[in-house]
Structure formats: C-alpha cells, structure tokens
Amino acid sequence: MTFSNRDLCHIALLCALITISGAFKIPGLVPGMEFQLSAPIAVAICGVFGIKAYLCAGVLSSLIGLILGTQNILNVCIALLFRVVVAIVYFGIGPTRIFYLVSGPLGTFLARLALSFLIGKAAYPLVAAAVPGMIFTACTAPFCGRVLSLAARYVQLPGLVSKK
Numbered sequence: 001m002t003f004s005n006r007d008l009c010h011i012a013l014l015c016a017l018i019t020i021s022g023a024f025k026i027p028g029l030v031p032g033m034e035f036q037l038s039a040p041i042a043v044a045i046c047g048v049f050g051i052k053a054y055l056c057a058g059v060l061s062s063l064i065g066l067i068l069g070t071q072n073i074l075n076v077c078i079a080l081l082f083r084v085v086v087a088i089v090y091f092g093i094g095p096t097r098i099f100y101l102v103s104g105p106l107g108t109f110l111a112r113l114a115l116s117f118l119i120g121k122a123a124y125p126l127v128a129a130a131v132p133g134m135i136f137t138a139c140t141a142p143f144c145g146r147v148l149s150l151a152a153r154y155v156q157l158p159g160l161v162s163k164k
Contacts, residue, residue: 001052014045014057019064028132035133043086043104043137044144047095048152051087058083074118081114082107100145104137 003011022038046054062079065071071079085107093099112130116123 011053011056014049014053015060018042018057018061035136039104039133039137040141040144043100043141044148046086046090047100047145048148051090055083055087078111078115082111085110097142100142101138104141105134108134
C-alpha cells in the first residue's frame, strides 16, 4: 500500500479532526453517560473518504492519544474495535443512508460488549449508558457526512471522495 504526499496530508488532516473532536464530550444526565463528538465524525469520514483513509486516520489518532496520555491501552482497543466495526459495515453496504444510521451505534454497542468482557462488568449498564450517544451518532452522522462530502468536493479531493 503506497501513499502519495497528497494522501498523507489528507490522512493527517482527518486524523487531526478525529483527535480534536474526540476531546469534546457532551455530558449526559447521569455521570458516565457522556459521549464524544468524534463518533459521528468518524462515521462520516469513513463514508466520505473510504476505509483506507478512515482506518489510517483512526489508528494515527489513537496513537496520538496514547502518546499524549489522553488515552490508555483500553481506550485505544475499544476505539479500534469501533473503527473496525464501522469499516466492516461500510465494506458490506457502502456509503448508504443505512450505513450512516447503523454503523456508529453498532460499533458502540459491540465496543461496550467487549469492554464488559474485558473489565468483567455487566454489559447491560454499559450499553444503557451509551444509548444516548448511539442515538446522537445515528442522528448526526448523516449530516456530518454531507458536510464533509461538500467540503471535500469544494477543495477538490476527488481521489479520496467515495463514489455514491
């Protein structure tokens, strides 16, 4: 797999977008129910720019979080599972409306199940705490996808914008 200089710059910008949006959290009504703004943006990046750019930017974002100390190994593993699930859904159905609605919540659900397995806690409370974030991701990912698609077309990134 080779990357041009242009691809590397695009991936670096997408990585920065994921990393910075992951730093912002919307609080929930109950402690532990807050969620990151990076989930709908990550789904949109996958839908607009494809699996290769999405996974490269996501892995780099996780590594940067690990190096900066804002994430630990457990956070990185859960984030990577989320990214792999989103990529698999994209691979299966492409950048359709269903992809934007389903991939984020499905990735969060499976990541929470894996988290419950790793830490030995009940899955129901972990998944229940993530439901508001799943709803937010399903509602905002299509909008984020449209915005990123328009931005990519405006700055002429035809090599990375997936065909619909």
